[in-house]
Amino acid sequence: MNALEQLGQLSTLVADSGDLDAIRRFKPTDATTNPSLILAAASTDHAATWAREALVASGGNIDRAREKLTVRFGCEILKSVGRYVSTEVDPRASFDTQKTIQAAERIIADYAAAGVGPERVLIKIASTWEGIRAARVLESRGLRCNMTLLFGFAQARQCADAGVTLISPFVGRILDWHVANGLKVESPEQDPGVQSVRRIYRWYKAHGYPTQVMGASFRNTGEILALAGCDLLTIAPKLLDELAADTSTRVEAQLSADQTSEDPREIPDEARFRAELNDDAMATEKLADGIRRFAADQAKLDSWLASLA
Template identity: 50%
Template sequence: MSDQLSQLKQFTTVVADTGDFAAIQLYQPQDATTNPSLILKTIEQAQYRHLAAEALQWAATTTDGDARITLAADKLAVLIGQQLMAQVPGYVSTEVDARLSFDTMATIEKAHQLLELYQAQGSDTSRVLIKIAATWEGIQAARVLEQQGVRCNLTLIFSFAQARACAEAGSYLISPFVGRILDWYKKQQPAQDFSGDQDPGVQFVRRVYHYFKTHRYPTIVMGASFRNSEEIRQLAGCDRLTISPALLQELADSTGPVPRRLHAEVPAEETPSTLTEAQFRWQMLEDQMASDKLQEGIRQFAADQQKLEDILRGL
């Protein structure tokens, strides 16, 4: 029997959740995705510091002060993305600054700035997914960008309202955060058994997947933020799964069977209806887990973006 990673790849597109080029080469995923936290981890490694120096040198010829550091951070994300594109045949996701999560126009402008930087590097911008936090403002930015031909990855998905709004906006892909949903429920109910298909993050992704397939939304569902390999096996058959190097290695070292768990033919219980801004905000307010984790995720990515800029400022 083949290893579990190879089995998974038969019916799910595997994406590497890392900016580590060595890991990409080892596991040979179809796509790669990054975020400020992963870029920070990458640049903290000595072998990748030359990319930071290159970004700073380039930015110094363009502007100065804090604007230079912000521009250097964008350039660094693009340099890492460009190298990832050389290693994977598919898409690379590059994230918009989380501090813009509640500003639609600024998000749109930043997306185009990132694509211009990719274009200046000679990269194929059709292989870049612009990654945006799934606030109402971020989803509306994605609506505009998708109409402009820019494909988007809506991230930090924790609620059905977010998933629905993203699909209705025509988002190319969404990233539900499986493990962070589990974290919240384990903290609230520490004695509860959340193993296997009782995992609330797994249940959420299945619900979204079946809803999208039943009602023929083309938006891709990509499970993310896994805490263990069982969550991954429970979602075998999902459109895409973005997986950390540690869990990729665990799957590659395991040989038990990985049957397909998600099937497009399973009907969803919900029927579609256009979600207004007021309905979206109310449903998010009623969902404490989703509200907590979305806010926490934005704060974390913003903090790591600031740490990254502080490193660049100190070089």
């Protein structure tokens, strides 16, 4: 078996893409999207047709048209995956709990109107304090959540306490920050993104949290293989191709459900959460940067929709 096939026996593989052709080719269990991926996919001919249909259905309201277009992509993706598609709420609502809840419920309603039940959708929300509070409410209403832009242990603990379905720690972006700040990484074992996911995974399993961990935002296949055995791994098509072409690597589990953790089972209150996040310069900066980047791409998508109106 190639490395991708071996990895698929240890972790659930998820396509990190809005590229419908790539998703059809790999046939992953799940797929994740975000504003940047939807923006990239908007250049295709069918996207323009769907966008015009969404504009008509929303009466020209750009916000609703964008949500409907995103759901349309999700519906197409679900034709090629066996379980979930993750659909992100507007990142500009990342610090507004109520707006996040309302946006999530509109997205679920749009999926329902297209014949897709909530059991096949993960609402993707930034792991801010407000976003995690929104996820707690949504999960209590039976709506599953995927917490994104997660960079620190403080965020991971709050997400587990909120009972979210899964989290998506950003391995590659953690590495990017440390490299930019002078760290030399010569192997996946030294990769701070890999180390962060391992710490979170072990804490979840050791303390019995059902929230699943999905490693995300990989920079190379070494990071991916260093997390073999993680609950899920969401991988871009380029790296899926590299793993599929690798017939020489023997993939072995690096994580398993019987993990132990040196970190105690304790959940900080809001003040301590904010203090711990503030003390983690990497997590603070990458969370803010990620929200800004996703919001900028969301604004570009809105401008593109407006040009079609």
